[in-house]
Amino acid sequence: MVNFADMEQTVFNYEDENIRLVTTFEDLAQLDTASLEGYMILACDNGRLDVDVNGARQHLETFEALILPPRTRLSNCSIPI
Helix, strand or coil, X not given: CCCHHHCCCCCCCEEECCEEEXXXXXXXXXXXXXXXXXXXXXXXXXXXXXXEECCEEEEEECCEEEEECCCCXXXXXXXXX
């Protein structure tokens, strides 16, 4: 299993003990989120966001967030114009 500490090749915007922050989906797309052992918070800070969470389409508006359990698979991230 991969955990956050094993992701040495990934550049995070913020790191502090067990908290890692990625601010763009280009960086998130490179992670195998289904193998992460920690919780994820997926947040939309501007505009809208569509993403498949374990195969189910989710839509977030500005200032909305999802708290996702370990081993959640994210795919098809898009930002509608």
